[in-house]
Each structure stands twice: as structure tokens, then as C-alpha cells.
Amino acid sequence: MKLFSSVNDVSNIYQLVAEARAQKQTPFADEVLGKHKTLGLIFLNPSLRTRLSTQKAALNLGMQVMVMNLDKEGWALETQDGVIMNGTTVEHIREAAGVMGEYCDIIGFRSFSGLVNRDEDYSEDIFKKFVKYCGVPVISLESATRHPLQSLADLITIEELKKTARPKVVLTWAPHVKPLPQAVANSFAEWMNKIDYDFVITHPEGYDLAPEFVGKATVIYNQNKALAGADFVYVKNWSSYQNYGKILTAGEGWMMTNKKLNLTNNAGVMHCLPVRRGLELSDEILDGPNSLVLNQANNRVWAVQAVLKMCLTQILSEGEGLSEMSI
Amino acid sequence: MKLFSSVNDVSNIYQLVAEARAQKQTPFADEVLGKHKTLGLIFLNPSLRTRLSTQKAALNLGMQVMVMNLDKEGWALETQDGVIMNGTTVEHIREAAGVMGEYCDIIGFRSFSGLVNRDEDYSEDIFKKFVKYCGVPVISLESATRHPLQSLADLITIEELKKTARPKVVLTWAPHVKPLPQAVANSFAEWMNKIDYDFVITHPEGYDLAPEFVGKATVIYNQNKALAGADFVYVKNWSSYQNYGKILTAGEGWMMTNKKLNLTNNAGVMHCLPVRRGLELSDEILDGPNSLVLNQANNRVWAVQAVLKMCLTQILSEGEGLSEMSI
Amino acid sequence: MKLFSSVNDVSNIYQLVAEARAQKQTPFADEVLGKHKTLGLIFLNPSLRTRLSTQKAALNLGMQVMVMNLDKEGWALETQDGVIMNGTTVEHIREAAGVMGEYCDIIGFRSFSGLVNRDEDYSEDIFKKFVKYCGVPVISLESATRHPLQSLADLITIEELKKTARPKVVLTWAPHVKPLPQAVANSFAEWMNKIDYDFVITHPEGYDLAPEFVGKATVIYNQNKALAGADFVYVKNWSSYQNYGKILTAGEGWMMTNKKLNLTNNAGVMHCLPVRRGLELSDEILDGPNSLVLNQANNRVWAVQAVLKMCLTQILSEGEGLSEMSI
Numbered sequence: 002m003k004l005f006s007s008v009n010d011v012s013n014i015y016q017l018v019a020e021a022r023a024q025k026q027t028p029f030a031d032e033v034l035g036k037h038k039t040l041g042l043i044f045l046n047p048s049l050r051t052r053l054s055t056q057k058a059a060l061n062l063g064m065q066v067m068v069m070n071l072d073k074e075g076w077a078l079e080t081q082d083g084v085i086m087n088g089t090t091v092e093h094i095r096e097a098a099g100v101m102g103e104y105c106d107i108i109g110f111r112s113f114s115g116l117v118n119r120d121e122d123y124s125e126d127i128f129k130k131f132v133k134y135c136g137v138p139v140i141s142l143e144s145a146t147r148h149p150l151q152s153l154a155d156l157i158t159i160e161e162l163k164k165t166a167r168p169k170v171v172l173t174w175a176p177h178v179k180p181l182p183q184a185v186a187n188s189f190a191e192w193m194n195k196i197d198y199d200f201v202i203t204h205p206e207g208y209d210l211a212p213e214f215v216g217k218a219t220v221i222y223n224q225n226k227a228l229a230g231a232d233f234v235y236v237k238n239w240s241s242y243q244n245y246g247k248i249l250t251a252g253e254g255w256m257m258t259n260k261k262l263n264l265t266n267n268a269g270v271m272h273c274l275p276v277r278r279g280l281e282l283s284d285e286i287l288d289g290p291n292s293l294v295l296n297q298a299n300n301r302v303w304a305v306q307a308v309l310k311m312c313l314t315q316i317l318s319e320g321e322g323l324s325e326m327s328i
Numbered sequence: 329m330k331l332f333s334s335v336n337d338v339s340n341i342y343q344l345v346a347e348a349r350a351q352k353q354t355p356f357a358d359e360v361l362g363k364h365k366t367l368g369l370i371f372l373n374p375s376l377r378t379r380l381s382t383q384k385a386a387l388n389l390g391m392q393v394m395v396m397n398l399d400k401e402g403w404a405l406e407t408q409d410g411v412i413m414n415g416t417t418v419e420h421i422r423e424a425a426g427v428m429g430e431y432c433d434i435i436g437f438r439s440f441s442g443l444v445n446r447d448e449d450y451s452e453d454i455f456k457k458f459v460k461y462c463g464v465p466v467i468s469l470e471s472a473t474r475h476p477l478q479s480l481a482d483l484i485t486i487e488e489l490k491k492t493a494r495p496k497v498v499l500t501w502a503p504h505v506k507p508l509p510q511a512v513a514n515s516f517a518e519w520m521n522k523i524d525y526d527f528v529i530t531h532p533e534g535y536d537l538a539p540e541f542v543g544k545a546t547v548i549y550n551q552n553k554a555l556a557g558a559d560f561v562y563v564k565n566w567s568s569y570q571n572y573g574k575i576l577t578a579g580e581g582w583m584m585t586n587k588k589l590n591l592t593n594n595a596g597v598m599h600c601l602p603v604r605r606g607l608e609l610s611d612e613i614l615d616g617p618n619s620l621v622l623n624q625a626n627n628r629v630w631a632v633q634a635v636l637k638m639c640l641t642q643i644l645s646e647g648e649g650l651s652e653m654s655i
Numbered sequence: 656m657k658l659f660s661s662v663n664d665v666s667n668i669y670q671l672v673a674e675a676r677a678q679k680q681t682p683f684a685d686e687v688l689g690k691h692k693t694l695g696l697i698f699l700n701p702s703l704r705t706r707l708s709t710q711k712a713a714l715n716l717g718m719q720v721m722v723m724n725l726d727k728e729g730w731a732l733e734t735q736d737g738v739i740m741n742g743t744t745v746e747h748i749r750e751a752a753g754v755m756g757e758y759c760d761i762i763g764f765r766s767f768s769g770l771v772n773r774d775e776d777y778s779e780d781i782f783k784k785f786v787k788y789c790g791v792p793v794i795s796l797e798s799a800t801r802h803p804l805q806s807l808a809d810l811i812t813i814e815e816l817k818k819t820a821r822p823k824v825v826l827t828w829a830p831h832v833k834p835l836p837q838a839v840a841n842s843f844a845e846w847m848n849k850i851d852y853d854f855v856i857t858h859p860e861g862y863d864l865a866p867e868f869v870g871k872a873t874v875i876y877n878q879n880k881a882l883a884g885a886d887f888v889y890v891k892n893w894s895s896y897q898n899y900g901k902i903l904t905a906g907e908g909w910m911m912t913n914k915k916l917n918l919t920n921n922a923g924v925m926h927c928l929p930v931r932r933g934l935e936l937s938d939e940i941l942d943g944p945n946s947l948v949l950n951q952a953n954n955r956v957w958a959v960q961a962v963l964k965m966c967l968t969q970i971l972s973e974g975e976g977l978s979e980m981s982i
Binding site for chain 2: 691693695719721723725727728729730733736737738739740741742745746747749750751753754755757758759
């Protein structure tokens with residue numbers, strides 16, 4: 002694997018989930034794979050779970066890790082081509098990416114959506130430029146429109162805990178005070194659409210995700226109806242895609258509560274975190290037996306460890322190929 | 329050891345000091361203990377000595393270390409229960425601690441005093457919640473009311489250098505321009521009270537520490553009288569406990585100088601650093617032969633290394649217990 | 656080697672370049688050298704290339720690395736002696752350096768020029784004080800007036816690619832919107848003057864470097880004339896030394912372009928990065944075949960790895976000496 006930016010970069014998601022679950026059983030079984038290999042983690046905005054889980058997974062695989070919070074430790078990157086850089090941007094992404102590629106065998110990169118210009122965000126221009134100019138395998142640590150490591154961890158969590166072959170999974174919008182990207186919701190939908198689950202999305206009108214992410218999911222604007230008989234409920238806020246980046250409603254009545262949980266098939270309740278208590282999810286659910294949020298957080302390690310292993314395997318096999326050629 | 333938050337968590341402080349001194353002699357003797365174990369260091373405010381000494385000690389023990397400056401790299405934590413999180417706090421300490429517990433075998437955590445609400449600070453609410461929700465052994469890297477790793481390093485320093493079995497140790501208040509917590513002074517007093525030294529505290533009136541920390545110490549408001557015959561003088565500023573968080577006096581005449589040193593038994597002069605030269609301590613003392621501040625800083629490594637070893641030993645023995653059970 | 660702060664600390668630069676090129680061929684050949692040795696990297700201002708390349712080199716040598724961004728993670732240092740520290744500086748460099756020396760076997764330290772007081776900057780007061788008080792070998796990660804690791808990487812790059820024994824190397828000033836230090840230019844000149852190249856410096860009048868750095872270089876104010884027949888062109892902005900820290904001209908016509916490249920001997924074009932595209936260097940050059948900026952960035956690893964190896968070798972030989980003495 003040379004790029005992990007969406008579910009479309011995965012040739013066999015069942016095999017990837019199986020690999021992640023195998024890593025979870027024996028976390029240090031492949032620690033020789035990463036010897037003398039360096040992972041660079043580049044963040045353009047803050048991270049807790051993603052940074053720590055990726056760092057941990059890389060260490061489990063015997064890699065060295067270098068973390069760079071470019072927003073805090075570095076400077077503003079120029080991402081437009083052909084401009085005269087006489088303003089506040091200090092370095093062009095062409096050079097920054099190229100340099101980091103010189104120092105790292107694999108790079109994890111996090112960009113983010115500006116939530117102002119939809120075309121710009123959905124073009125994934127910054128992420129794609131970074132991939133192009135760094136010249137080494139890249140793993141998305143979240144980009145403007147997707148968060149594939151989160152989605153893989155979510156899928157692992159459902160696969161571990163599902164009681165039927167084809168569970169009903171509901172992605173439900175939840176209220177928030179800040180406009181948030183659609184990345185986690187998009188990505189979750191994208192992965193669910195690749196798996197043969199009964200997948201439903203529910204949200205107030207006006208919050209429809211982009212058609213390419215909705216895919217074959219059933220969309221229901223009535224949350225209670227959507228939740229009926231659900232085995233897993235994924236709670237997440239996102240801002241409007243149509244009225245791009247806007248908050249359209251306070252979302253009264255959309256918080257996930259125990260009362261709503263009664264409508265489900267005793268569903269496991271999921272959230273990618275950080276979560277706003279009392280707004281997105283009630284305390285009673287987060288502190289109760291149905292919450293799977295820590296399971297998801299734990300599975301972030303095994304998700305990225307499986308992806309890193311695939312990248313390392315490819316690097317090593319190419320290295321062997323080169324050695325053979327040079328014989 | 330599953331918690332190191334105060335001297336009360338230590339069953340035998342003599343044994344702990346002996347362990348620290350043994351680690352100092354052979355820093356890498358136990359490097360197999362930490363193999364495949366991860367230490368998370370979580371800071372809610374800046375750190376120099378504590379971060380570097382703890383990182384170094386953990387590496388000496390063969391551990392992996394992940395550092396998270398939550399104040400700089402992360403976001404504001406909510407610590408109150410039952411609130412609707414529709415303000416500026418992004419994540420509740422229940423989830424943040426729980427997640428970090430998923431990624432780390434041991435966590436070092438630093439919280440701090442707000443110096444506004446005494447009851448809140450002295451309840452150690454944030455620190456205790458973190459311990460409760462992270463679910464793994466926790467080492468205090470300083471909390472609102474205590475700094476036990478500093479105190480242990482201080483004790484090691486005195487034990488290494490004392491010339492009599494029962495030295496006279498004087499904790500003296502010093503002037504400062506900013507209101508500082510009582511944590512270092514409280515903690516030093518707490519540890520001194522556990523050891524059979526001749527322990528004296530001196531400060532201007534109004535600066536009395538909380539009774540539970542003063543304990544059996546002799547309190548003298550006249551600094552010169554207190555310093556008479558001292559073998560060790562610990563210099564430290566703190567703000568008022570009674571008039572909570574306030575600076576009551578500029579403290580003219582309370583700076584430790586060579587002239588005052590003449591009153592002592594050629595005392596070793598200690599400070600936890602950072603120190604304000606010319607305000608808390610004179611240049612002549614800090615640059616002279618009686619200063620022990622670098623000895624203390626060095627002993628921070630062995631203090632935390634001894635504590636980490638005790639945590640690792642317990643984790644490993646429990647792991648063996650589990651293995652036996654699962655046979 | 657106990658200090659690497661300028662070319663004058665190097666006894667044999669040809670040998671150092673050869674060592675760096677050997678490290679590049681077999682990056683892990685000396686990984687046993689750094690076992691149980693800790694490198695501290697202390698930054699007083701942001702760094703991308705220097706931090707990552709040095710971290711990577713140290714890991715290649717088997718060292719542990721601790722990074723401290725004092726400007727972001729720490730606090731303001733006092734550097735003047737004899738002051739009463741009742742202002743905003745929290746810790747004196749004497750203590751800060753001394754403490755870090757207790758935790759590290761080698762320290763990389765980055766200070767910077769204020770560009771206000773020339774005598775202060777050119778005295779290298781902060782850097783020298785850090786070296787004096789930390790008590791362990793120090794490697795400059797750039798200081799007020801020099802950037803020796805960059806210059807060594809530049810020299811390696813030229814040595815690798817030169818087609819004649821004595822290439823013509825031109826250091827040319829370039830426009831910028833911010834006043835920048837002279838450090839990179841000074842340092843490059845200093846290293847070039849030690850090597851038997853044909854070395855030319857060109858810049859608008861008023862931008863002459865300090866005489867001790869210009870040395871035996873030919874200075875030509877006409878850029879086109881200077882570039883004639885150049886084998887390597889080093890492009891870099893700096894602010895005025897005479898009119899200290901000032902920008903004297905917008906520098907119209909001084910940007911390096913393909914048109915100017917035609918005047919050269921198909922020169923390799925160098926820059927230390929970060930570079931302002933469209934201002935210092937044209938896109939066409941940076942994206943074209945003559946750009947060596949990524950070669951230089953890559954060689955930063957081998958430059959510092961060679962320097963670190965020399966420091967480690969000395970530490971280990973002294974350690975053996977001590978062991979022999981103690982037998």
C-alpha cells in the first residue's frame with residue numbers, strides 16, 4: 002500500500018480488518034518490520050487520538066516516529082501554485098512536502114477543511130499536493146473530506162461486536178455549537194457502503210451529505226424512525242454540505258439519549274470523539290453500558306497498525322526487488 | 329505502585345530513596361523492565377525539568393514515551409460533571425483520560441492550581457478525576473497542591489549529602505513577583521514530616537501553609553532565627569493559603585544571601601527551579617559552592633526512575649498473575 | 656569534537672565531508688555508538704529541517720532524542736547577568752542550560768539574532784553562555800551569526816556534484832519581504848573560504864557581509880557579471896549588516912530566474928529553505944532540473960550525523976579513559 006486516503010485505496014477491506022484484529026492479539030509480532038524505518042506525523046491542526054494511536058502503532062511495529070505540529074511548531078504553508086510569496090506564507094507545500102519525504106519512509110499527514118470554499122475542500126487539493134510532492138507512501142490522518150483511519154477503527158469495532166452477519170447501522174446527525182467538517186460522516190458512510198450492512202443515515206433536512214458519500218444508504222429525516230431496531234448507532238455532528246459549512250438548526254431533540262436508545266435493538270452507541278456531553282450525547286449513554294467510544298478509540302491503534310504494516314511490507318518487498326536487480 | 333500522587337502513596341520511603349540511588353549507580357540495569365511499555369506524559373501547563381527528567385528515566389528503563397502538551401497541542405478539557413458542553417471546552421476529562429488510558433501503560437499527569445478557588449484546588453478534583461477515568465497507573469507530575477517527584481528528588485539530595493543522621497532542614501519563603509502555588513512547599517513539608525529530620529518552616533506572617541502540610545514542623549516567623557544552624561535551606565516562594573492565592577508582601581529582606589548563609593551550618597541551599605535570580609536567591613549563592621540546585625535537578629531522573637520501576641514491577645507481576653490464571 | 660559552532664571547530668573539513676558521505680552510504684553502520692546516549696534539541700525559535708534531520712541522524716546512530724521547543728513549550732530565558740529577575744523572564748540561562756546538561760549527553764541548541772543590536776548578535780552571547788553553562792558537548796542548530804550544519808550540508812552537496820576540482824560558486828543575495836539574519840550567508844561564506852573553490856559573493860550595495868565572513872571572496876555588485884560561468888549558485892536573502900537588520904531595497908531584478916541561469920555554466924541552484932517562490936527564486940528553477948534544494952535538505956541528515964558521530968566518539972573515548980583510570 003502506497004496511499005491510504007480513502008476506502009478506495011484498500012483492495013480488500015475484510016483482509017485489512019482481519020489484519021487489524023490480528024495485530025490487536027499480538028501487538029509486537031511484527032516489530033522487526035519497522036526496524037530502521039521512520040514515520041513522520043505532520044499535523045496542520047491539533048490531534049489527540051490520531052497522534053497517540055498512530056505513534057503507538059508505529060512503535061509497536063518497531064518504527065521511529067517524528068511528530069511535527071506544523072501549525073504550532075512551524076509556519077504557514079503556501080498551497081497555491083504560481084503565486085509570488087510576498088505575504089504571510091513562509092514555505093510552499095512543494096518544498097515542505099519534498100523535504101519531509103527526504104527524512105521519512107512513510108508520512109502521516111493531516112489537513113483540514115476550511116468550510117468556506119466547498120470546491121476547494123472537496124478537491125482535497127492540499128492533501129493531494131502533499132502526496133504528490135513528498136514522494137513517499139502517505140497515510141491520511143484526516144483530510145478535508147475523509148477520516149479513513151477512524152472509519153476503519155469503527156468498522157473493526159462493529160465487526161468485533163456484531164451479533165448478526167448483517168447488522169443495522171444508523172449514522173445520526175447530532176447538535177453542536179460549532180460548524181464541523183463532514184469528514185467523519187462522509188468517511189463512515191463510504192466505508193459502510195463497501196460493507197454489506199443495513200445502513201441508514203438520519204439528519205435534519207438540509208444536512209444531506211454529498212451524493213458520492215451517501216451512495217446506496219437509506220436516508221431518513223425522522224430520527225426516531227431511523228433508529229428503530231438499530232444494532233449500532235453512530236452519533237456525529239456535521240455542518241451543511243449544501244449550504245456549505247453552515248449550521249442550519251440548533252437541532253433540538255436530536256441529542257442521543259437513553260429514551261431514544263429504547264427504540265433500538267439495544268444498540269451499541271458510537272462516536273469518534275471528542276464529544277460534547279449534554280449536546281451530542283447524553284451523560285447517561287456515555288457513562289452507560291451501551292457506549293462503545295473507548296472501544297473505538299482503542300481500535301484506532303490496530304487500524305493504523307494494519308495500514309502501516311501494509312505500507313512497510315510493500316516498501317520492504319520493493320527494497321528486496323531492488324536488491325535482486327542490483328545483484 | 330498504582331498511584332504516585334503524594335508521600336502517602338509510598339509504603340516505604342527509605343526503600344524508595346535506596347532504589348533511586350541504585351538507579352543512579354546503574355541507570356540501564358532495568359531496561360528490560362519497560363520493553364513494550366508506553367509512558368504517556370500529559371501536561372496541562374508547561375514543563376522543562378519534569379518532562380525531560382521523566383522522559384529520560386523512562387527511556388533508561390526501556391519504555392516508549394509519548395508526550396502531549398494538552399495546553400499547546402490539544403484543547404480545553406471540561407472537568408465538571410453534568411454540564412451541557414455548549415461553551416469553549418471541547419472534551420470532557422472522562423473521555424480524554426479514558427482514551428489516553430487505552431494508549432498508555434502508565435501515565436504521568438500534570439494539573440495545576442487556579443489559585444482562585446481554594447476548596448477546588450485542595451480537592452484535587454481534576455487530578456483525581458484523571459486517575460479515576462484513565463484506568464492505568466498514574467504518576468503526578470505536579471498537581472494543584474503537591475509536587476511529589478520534586479520532593480522525592482529533594483529527599484534523595486539531602487540523604488546523599490547529609491553529614492549527620494538528623495540534619496536541620498529549613499524551608500524558607502522567598503519573594504516573587506507572581507502569585508505561585510503552594511504545591512512545592514506543601515509537598516516538601518509533607519515528605520520532611522515523614523522523615524526524622526529537624527524540620528523548620530519560616531515565612532512572613534500570613535503565609536502559613538495548610539495545617540495538614542505543616543504537620544509537626546516548627547514554624548518560625550523570624551527568618552534569621554529559623555536559619556540558625558541549618559544544614560539545608562530550601563528556598564521557595566508561595567502565595568498565601570489563608571488569603572488564597574494573594575501576594576501579601578514584597579518580602580523585603582527575605583531573599584537568601586551569603587550573609588544569611590553565615591547564620592547556618594554552612595548549609596546546602598536548595599530550590600526546585602525555575603528560580604528568579606536577585607529576587608528569591610542571590611547570584612552569589614546560585615553561583616557559589618553551597619548551591620545544590622543542579623544536584624536536585626539531576627536527582628529528578630532517579631526519583632521518577634525509581635517510581636516508574638515500582639509501577640512497572642507491579643504491572644509485570646499482575647501480568648504474570650493473569651497468565652497463571654489463564655493457564 | 657566537543658563544540659560544533661562554526662567551521663573553526665572542525666580540524667579537517669575534508670575528513671568531515673568524507674565521514675558524512677560514508678554515513679549516507681551506510682546510515683546504520685554506527686548505531687551502536689549512540690546506545691544509552693541522549694541528544695537534547697533545544698529550540699528558541701521554530702525549525703522544520705533542522706529538527707527532523709537532526710532527530711533522524713541521532714536515531715540512525717542509536718541515540719535517544721528529546722526535543723524542547725522552549726519558545727512554545729517553555730518560557731522566556733534571562734540571558735543578562737547580575738539582573739534582578741522581577742520582570743517577564745522566568746529562568747536564567749545559567750540554570751536552564753545547567754539543568755539540560757544534567758539530562759543530555761549532547762545538546763543541539765538554536766538561538767537567533769534579534770536584528771536590533773549588532774554587537775549583541777555578533778557576540779553570540781546567548782549561544783556562548785549556553786555552551787558554558789550546560790557542561791556537555793554542544794552542536795549549533797543555527798545561532799545569531801552562523802548556521803554551520805547547513806553549510807556543511809551545502810558543502811557535501813557541492814562535493815558530490817561538482818564536475819571540476821575547483822568549481823565557481825556564487826553566493827547571491829535575493830529579495831525578501833522580511834528582514835532576515837545574515838547567519839546562513841555568513842556561514843556559507845566562512846565554509847567556502849576554507850575550501851579551495853572560486854568563490855564570489857554578489858549583492859546590492861549596502862548588503863556587504865561582515866569582513867570576517869567575506870574573507871578572501873570576490874565581491875561583485877553586478878549580479879549578471881558575478882553569475883558568469885558559475886557552476887553553483889547559492890541564493891539567499893539577508894538584511895543589511897552595515898545598516899543593521901534593515902531592508903535597503905526591494906531588490907527588483909535580483910530574483911534568480913532561468914534567464915539568469917543562462918549566464919552560468921548550467922549551474923546547480925541552491926537554497927537552504929524555506930524559500931519564497933516568485934520572490935527569491937522563480938518557480939521554473941525550483942521545479943526544474945537545476946534545483947538542488949532537496950539534495951541539500953537530504954544532506955542535512957548526513958552532515959549532522961557525521962558531527963554527532965565525532966561527538967559520540969570523543970565521549971566514548973573519554974569514558975574508556977575514565978574506566979581505565981578507575982581500574
